[in-house]
Amino acid sequence: QVQLVESGGGLVQTGGSLRLSCTASGRTFSSYAMGWFRQAPGKAREFVAAISWSGGRVHYVDSVKDRFTISRDNDKNSVYLQMNSLKPEDTAVYYCAADRGQVLSPRANLWDYWGQGTQVTVSS
Numbered sequence: 001q002v003q004l005v006e007s008g009g010g011l012v013q014t015g016g017s018l019r020l021s022c023t024a025s026g027r028t029f030s031s032y033a034m035g036w037f038r039q040a041p042g043k044a045r046e047f048v049a050a051i052s053w054s055g056g057r058v059h060y061v062d063s064v065k066d067r068f069t070i071s072r073d074n075d076k077n078s079v080y081l082q083m084n085s086l087k088p089e090d091t092a093v094y095y096c097a098a099d100r101g102q103v104l105s106p107r108a109n110l111w112d113y114w115g116q117g118t119q120v121t122v123s124s
Contacts, residue, residue, distance in 0.1 A: 002026050002113040004096045009118030012086055016122070020081040022096030022115055030074040033099040036081045037108055038092035038120075045095070047106035049081060059104045064090075086122045093117040 003025040012018055020036070035050035049060045049070040058070055069082040079096060097111040105111070 002029070002032065002098050004098060004113055004115035006094065006096045006115045006118040009094060009120045011121045011123065013123050014087060016086050017082070017084045018086065018120060020083065020094055020096075020118060020120070022079045022081075024077045024079075024098065026077075029077040029098075031100070032112075033102045033104055034070075034072055034079040035097045035099065035104070035111060036070060036079075037095045037097060037111075038090075039095070039117075040092040043092075045108045046092075047108070048094070050099075050104040050106075051079065052102055052104060057104060059106075061106070083120070086120075088122045088124045090120060091122050092120060094120050 006022045008020040033052050036048040037045050038048050039045040051058050051070045067085045072079040095117045096115040098113040099111045
């Protein structure tokens with residue numbers, strides 16, 4: 001069992017930056033792929049980024065490439081999402097997820113564990 005806790009959300013103006021953090025419980029964090037998803041009101045949960053257990057593979061949705069960076073620190077049981085050049089359309093609740101299968105899938109139903117989410121609001 002893995003418990004995930006996100007932090008770092010908030011209100012930022014267009015063009016600003018935020019860094020989300022997700023800390024996991026348990027001693028097997030390094031064996032999981034980690035990902036970030038987001039969900040805007042009235043919309044389905046959307047894949048944002050994912051990273052393999054070693055950090056050697058990363059995957060992004062096209063809309064955030066060159067603006068967002070996912071990284072992880074296995075010694076701290078943490079994964080991060082650095083978000084730059086934020087746009088109003090990035091406004092959503094951002095969720096951290098863990099996957100034992102290392103697939104880095106964009107399909108939310110293939111991820112095993114989820115955090116409670118952190119709100120990101122980008123004002124225009």
